Amino acid sequence: MKKKVLMLVMAGMLSVVSLAGCSSFKEDEVVVTVEDQKITADIANFYARYVQAQYETYYSAYLGEDMWNSEAAKGETYEEYVKNSVLENLENMILLEKHMKDYDVSLSDEEKKIIDNAVKKFDNVNALEDKEKVSGSEETVKRVMTLMAIQQKMEKKIEEGADTEVPDEEAAQKSMQYVTFSYQSEDEDGNSKDMTDKEKKEVDKKAEEFAKGAKDAKDFEAYAKEQDQEVQTATFDSESKNPSEDLIKKADKLKEGEVTGVVKTDYGCYVAKVTSLLDREATDARKDTIVNERKQKLYTDTCEEWREKADIKLDKEVWKKIDFKDLKVTMKEEVKDPYADEVQTDDVADAKKEAEENGE
Secondary structure (H helix, E strand, C coil), rough: CCCCCCCHHHHHHHCCCCCCCCCCCCCCCEEEEEEEEEEEHHHHHHHHHHHHHHHHHHHHHHHCCCHHHCCECCCCCCHHHHHHHHHHHHHHHHHHHHCCHHHCCCCCCCHHHHHHHHHHHHHHHHHHHHHHCCCCHHHHHHHHHHHHHHHHHHHHHHHHCCCCCCCCHHCCEEEEEEEEECEECCCCCCEEEEEEEEHHHHHHHHHHHHHHHHHHHHHHHHHHHHHHCCCCCEEEEECCCCCHHHHHHHHHCCCCCEEECEEEECEEEEEEEEECCCCCCHHHHHHHHHHHHHHHHHHHHHHHHHHHHHCCCECCHHHHHHHHHEEEEEECCCCCCCCCCCCCHHHHHHHHHHHHCCCC
């Protein structure tokens, strides 16, 4: 059973480890006020731990044990980056909740039931001590899950207002076949190494000879195979970067069926043939990307507009007490992406079964 409804990853089992000197706060302390709505420390802490758990579970292997102190951007640690994102999302969720009526959005009884079941599961599978560390009371978990479900539904509703018409001219993707003559070779152990200047000149000569023959060949791919060269394909427009910006600039000026000649780069040479000025499949895919970009921009701009008009007050001292460095939170079981358009979870099946048993 697929339901377009958010499932919180922390509905599963957690691993919560206290580190040195956890900060203490009262759960009813107010972290931020959005208009007349207060976000208390328990709500902020649980949502922050939910996001932290994702990073700890999926990214710690790449970012290292000291991930929260590592630099995410210039002058900003990962802890600062993630906490800023958490805070902005919480504020946005309150604003989205306030505008539900404007978009005729509400949570159905079935969606509420799914949330209730997920809350019960979280409560049952996690130890009391762990739940207390992440402010995981039933009331708090339900409130956060409800806000997140509203956010998902509101995002989709707002995005419905985006322009979905994209003309071919805006999305047009060309296609080409190309051969690469690399300036890399392998040593005796199979490791890549840079060629000498003499070897590079030999590569240049080989590329020039290939390009000369390719211009006269009717079939670029067949000719390349005759020359024991591997043909690759790519779709592109003037903004593309791969396989090489220099190659893209050259190919973008050509007509269909024309060959670039040798395009030299720091890493090797390319020879390409433009095979289409409008690759239908790639162009349609680019249209989808443009539409998705428009939808995301409309959603982001809408939230930003509301934020600019709203009276938002942050208590920095209370917010500072929620510290990722003092509490490690990870997930013990595999879960679905909570932001997926369609989510399949055991909780959905459980909700359906229970509803059928109750004759709902």
